[in-house]
Structures are given as C-alpha cells and as structure tokens.
Amino acid sequence: MKILSIIGSGRKNGNTALVSQLIEQQLSQDPTFDFDYEHLYINDYRILPCIGCRTCFNKIEMFCPLKDDFLQIKSKIDKATLIIFATPVYVNDVSALMKLLIDRLAFATHRPQYFAKYAFVVATTALSNPRNAIRSLASAINVWGFHLIGTQGLKLKVLPDEEKIQAKYNKTIQKITAKITKIIKSNRISSPTILKLAIFKVQQNYWKSQQKMLYEYNYWKSNGFFDSDRVYFSEVSPPKWKKGMAGLLAWIINSVFM
Ligand SMILES: Cc1cc2nc3c(=O)[nH]c(=O)nc-3n(C[C@H](O)[C@H](O)[C@H](O)COP(=O)(O)O)c2cc1C
Numbered sequence: 001m002k003i004l005s006i007i008g009s010g011r012k013n014g015n016t017a018l019v020s021q022l023i024e025q026q027l028s029q030d031p032t033f034d035f036d037y038e039h040l041y042i043n044d045y046r047i048l049p050c051i052g053c054r055t056c057f058n059k060i061e062m063f064c065p066l067k068d069d070f071l072q073i074k075s076k077i078d079k080a081t082l083i084i085f086a087t088p089v090y091v092n093d094v095s096a097l098m099k100l101l102i103d104r105l106a107f108a109t110h111r112p113q114y115f116a117k118y119a120f121v122v123a124t125t126a127l128s129n130p131r132n133a134i135r136s137l138a139s140a141i142n143v144w145g146f147h148l149i150g151t152q153g154l155k156l157k158v159l160p161d162e163e164k165i166q167a168k169y170n171k172t173i174q175k176i177t178a179k180i181t182k183i184i185k186s187n188r189i190s191s192p193t194i195l196k197l198a199i200f201k202v203q204q205n206y207w208k209s210q211q212k213m214l215y216e217y218n219y220w221k222s223n224g225f226f227d228s229d230r231v232y233f234s235e236v237s238p239p240k241w242k243k244g245m246a247g248l249l250a251w252i253i254n255s256v257f258m
Contacts, residue, residue, distance in 0.1 A: 001035045001081045001184065002038070002081055003081070004079075005037065005084040006098075007040065008087035008097040009087070009088045010043045015124040015165070023122075026173050026177040027181065030181055042097040045069035045072060045073055047073070049103065050100075056104075060215065061107050070104045084119070087121075088125070093132050094133045099136075105140070105144065108144040108145070109140070109144065112233055113144070115189070119146035119147070120152075121150075122176075123153045124156050126156065134151045143199065191236055191238055192234075195246075196232065197242065198246040201231070202253050202254060
C-alpha cells in the first residue's frame with residue numbers, strides 16, 4: 001500500500017516535513033501495517049501557476065499548455081492509496097506551493113476521480129489557528145472525490161525541534177496514525193455524507209444540463225454518473241431518509257448559491 005505525503009513547504013528540515021516523518025515513524029511501529037511511504041516535496045518539482053486557459057476542463061489535463069512536472073505528481077497521486085496533504089500556514093491559508101498544486105488539480109472538481117482513495121490533511125502554524133488552511137485543502141479534497149480520513153492542525157514554533165515537537169505532539173501523531181491504520185486496514189470507504197450526496201446531485205444536474213459535446217458531459221455520462229439510480233460517484237445505496245435530506249440540501253444549494 002502506497003502512502004504519498006505531499007509537503008507544501010520549501011523547508012525540507014522544517015516543521016511540516018518533520019510532522020510527515022513522525023507520522024511515518026509512528027505508522028511503522030505497527031508490524032501488521034504494510035506500507036511504502038514517500039515524502040514528496042512540491043518544491044522539488046517545477047509546477048507553474050495555472051493560467052486559466054481551461055484546456056484541462058475542456059479537453060484533458062494531458063493537453064495543458066504548461067510544460068512542467070505537474071503530470072509527474074499527478075501520476076504519483078494516481079498510484080497512491082492514501083495521500084497526506086501537509087502544508088505550513090502562510091498568512092492564514094495554505095502555502096503558495098500547495099495552492100499551485102490545488103489549482104492545477106482544478107479539473108478534478110469537474111471530473112471527480114479519487115473516490116477510491118483516502119486523504120489526510122495536516123497544517124502546521126506558528127501561533128494562529130490553522131482552520132482556513134485546513135478548510136481550503138479539505139474542501140478541494142472532498143470535491144475531488146477523496147475519502148477524507150481526518151484533518152489535523154499543529155501549532156509549532158518557527159524553528160523545528162524534533163524532541164520538543166515529539167514530546168508535545170506524541171499523542172496527536174498517535175491519534176493521526178490510529179485513524180489512518182483503522183480506516184485503511186478495514187478497507188472501508190465510509191458511506192458518503194449528506195453533504196457529499198447533495199453536492200453530487202448539484203453537479204449531476206449541472207453537467208446533465210450542459211452541452212453534449214463538452215468533455216465533462218461525456219466524462220459524467222461514460223462513467224454512468226447520469227444513470228437514474230446513481231446517487232454518488234461510487235455505487236452506494238444510502239437509506240431513503242439520507243437520500244431525501246441530500247435532495248433537500250441540493251435544492252437549497254441550487255436555489256441559494258447557484
Ligand atoms: C510566509 C510565511 C507566512 C506565515 N504565516 C503564518 C500565519 O499566518 N500564522 C502562523 O501562525 N504562522 C505563520 N507562519 C509560520 C509557519 O506557518 C510555521 O512556522 C510553519 O510550521 C512552518 O512550516 P515549515 O517549517 O514546514 O515551513 C508563516 C511563515 C511564513 C514563512
């Protein structure tokens with residue numbers, strides 16, 4: 001099982017990288033958990049900022065005119081079972097390196113494709129609340145289709161001190177790894193929440209109403225996402241009450257926000 005930890009800090013010896021290493025160390029304490037862990041530093045790759053040409057939406061990401069290393073990272077994401085998205089907080093949000101990657105993956109908001117994969121979000125800050133950074137990442141990850149196992153913010157000093165961080169956050173790291181191992185060992189993609197079902201319905205109605213020549217329209221159609229009995233990307237059958245609540249929420253989202 002492949003775990004890919006994507007680190008959005010330029011500091012290879014910084015806090016975020018250290019937290020990623022501590023997670024790896026803690027996971028390897030469990031002899032029954034077999035995994036291959038890769039630390040991917042976005043800064044090691046050349047990722048250009050999205051220029052908004054929409055080629056990835058209208059055609060496919062392979063045709064993106066930006067010639068850089070994005071597809072290498074995408075291919076690693078595609079091969080991993082769990083992706084840990086780890087960012088330092090910069091001015092109350094994700095780092096620019098992480099945002100570069102988020103924007104380049106924007107096509108996955110139109111063509112969700114990661115519903116068989118797990119994700120975990122880590123955000124490290126000096127002092128302030130990491131909630132905005134976590135929200136930015138979590139909302140993208142949810143729409144891309146991932147099963148989000150959990151999120152964790154850690155308030156750390158600027159200069160990493162492995163011993164102090166370990167002493168202070170030992171329990172937190174154990175909590176993160178316990179969640180990860182429990183869910184991955186059970187091979188359980190939990191049933192989608194009411195919000196996820198509602199978002200699926202909003203997207204389904206939207207793409208259905210679009211022109212048939214659109215790449216997105218065909219993506220949704222060829223994957224069976226327009227089928228009348230389809231309520232989510234994966235073939236799930238939630239209870240009637242949940243479907244009803246999701247339908248109501250989808251109606252509210254459509255009326256108020258669209
Ligand atoms: C450009 C920049 C902006 C930052 N903004 C914040 C912030 O808004 N709130 C905060 O608590 N820490 C902030 N910090 C501190 C980092 O979030 C914190 O030290 C983080 O753990 C650094 O991770 P790293 O060592 O992996 O780069 C900032 C640091 C930098 C370099």
